Amino acid sequence: MSAVTTGKDPAGAIVVVIASPDLGPGDRRVLEVAARAAARGWSVRVATPDGPAAVAVARAGLARVAIPDVEPWAESARATAAASRRVEHGRRELQRAIAGADAALTASLDAVAALTTLEPRPKVAWLATEPLAGRRGRAQLAAVAPAIDVALTSGRVTRAGARAAALAVSDVGDDGATERADHALDALTALTNPSPAASSGDAARRAVVFAVPDFEPTTGGTTRQSRNQAEALAARGGSVTIVTQRLDASWPRIERSGAVVVERLGPMGRDPGAMKLLVVRLAWWLRRRHRATDVVQVIMYPDFVVSAWLAGLADRTVMCWAGLGDATDVLEPTGRPVRALVRAVRRRIMQRATHVALTPALRDELTGLGIEKVAVIPTPIDLDTFRPPTADERAAARRALDLTEGQLGIVYVGHLRALKRVDRLVEAVSMRVRAGVDAKLFLVGDSRADLDDRRTALHQQVARSGLEERVVFAGAVPDVRAILHAADVFVLPSDREGLSNSLLEAMACGLACVAPPSAGGDQVLDPGSGIVPPSNDARDLAAALATLDDPEHRARLGAGARRAVTAYGLASVIDRYQELYARQQERS
Secondary structure, three states: OEEEEEOOOOOOEEEEEOOOOOOOHHHHHHHHHHHHHHHOOOEEEEEEOOOHHHHHHHHHHHHHOOOOOEOOOOOOOOOOOOOHHHHHHHHHHHHHHOOOOOEEEEOOHHHHHHHHOOOOOOEEEEEOOOOOOHHHHHHHHHHHHHHOOEEEOOHHHHOOOOOOOOOOOOOOOOOOHHHHHHHHHHHHHHHHOOOHHHHOOOHHHOEEEEEOOOOOOOOOHHHHHHHHHHHHHHHOOOEEEEEEEOOOOOOOOEEEEOOEEEEEEOOOOOOHHHHHHHHHHHHHHHHOOHHHOOEEEEEOOOHHHHHHHHOOOHHHEEEEEOOOOHHHHHHOOOOOHHHHHHHHHHHHHHOOOEEEEOOHHHHHHHHHOOOOOEEEOOOOEOOOOOOOOOHHHHHHHHHHOOOOOOOEEEEEEOOOEHHHOHHHHHHHHHHHHHOOOOEEEEEEEOOOOOOOEOHHHHHHHHHHOOOOOOEEEEEOOOOOHHHHHHOOEEEOOOOOOOOOHHHHHHHHOOOEEEOOHHHOHHHHOOOOOOEOOOOOOHHHHHHHHHOOOOHHHHHHHHHHHHHHHHHHEHHHHHHHHHHHHHHHHHHO
16 A cells, blocks of 8 residues: 655545555545645545555646645555455555544545454545445445445435434535535544534534635735635634635645635636636536535625525625725616616625625615615724834834835835826825925835736836836735835825725824725724825825824824724624624525
């Protein structure tokens, strides 16, 4: 018996037992389960018959299902799991192969039979992927059923064994293999790590799917919001999967990222046709996991609610609207016949879901469009991660950015798209520099081709204004804290925002903040925590910056901003989401 293994810190340890020298359809399905197990943090070993050919086939199978972080290795042995003529030798080899594992998973009844000879007997999950071969197959199953702890096949089979888990799923050999994989891992987790939370059906252990248009390695507010919520829910014992678009072939299709599983779907383009196909792909993905999903949490992209509806999950879906005006763009009635029909259908589907508005203004927009089930829950902020810097941290951060003593550091964080009106901020900074203020502006973020890119135009504007030494294009930064710690002022000049992650993070870091009503400043800032200029016109932004020349005034506003943002702490926001999920499940 040879083995292939992962070397990561496990959530549990599982051995996949393959009884055949070459991978049959059942073995491939089992390896898909192994991929999902590895993505959830399990240590995965694959035990195969002896010989380089079998090991090579197993390695190829592991690569095909993209098991993360696998460093294969082979151990010499002689027997297969089903070698009845060398039972004792085979038993010793199999005992060694599963040593230290919490459970064994196989599609082979021969392997189940071999596992029953071991002492102590391991926990066994049998994944039935093909119809049983007549009377002999049924008799073989009846003989080994008492050893099966989790049987993923018809209800008749799971009731056959005295120790079999009551886990009936769809017909043997159908297309529900992925759903069976999720159920298998949930059941194995409960079997191998029994705990009150695992057995009580506690609400914290809901299976939540986040459907988001952007996630790591891309950066931005959507990514950070999804990460914060998903990690917090997973930390409370829930099963959390983030499904997003796979924009680059080098990105893994499935991986574990922190406490959550990330799955990426094609197509890779952002054109309208590709996005429509993505909606269909997500619908199929959700359909295959219908019974294993308690909540679908859609972030920002409303047509993913259509995906959930197509999968029969609309009543379990929560749609989070992040931008003021986004709902109007996709739901407001129009006089154009085709678009009017599309929007009418979309509005009807949206009524089935529960909606989250980040601010009262967003809630009012939704209710004005006829959406009835709306809760106001703000963007969650990790107040331990985003905090005011110590004196030493601030000094080091300013040195790293070449900010001199007394120089005013101004920062913007976000995409460089037309909607963000960064050009007006550049113009406002130019006005302050011409007025004699020693200031430097840091533009943190990058452009996206599908989001009306303005990076080139901004570079040209900076050059025309003679601000090359005053404006720094920092690009996309995975961790913005060092720049926030170095800066004195944060400015958000957008034409339209809901509740900006970047604004809340700057407030949490104790920065004096400037945000007009169009950027949501009136939703979070007051005279004690920031400045809300009447508009995002460059003159109004420059006037707001002029009031912040006094360092003591900036410090007072920064302290007020930190106090104000505590209402958006991660723990309290997640409490509200869990209450919303509970109410939603009661209704559905």
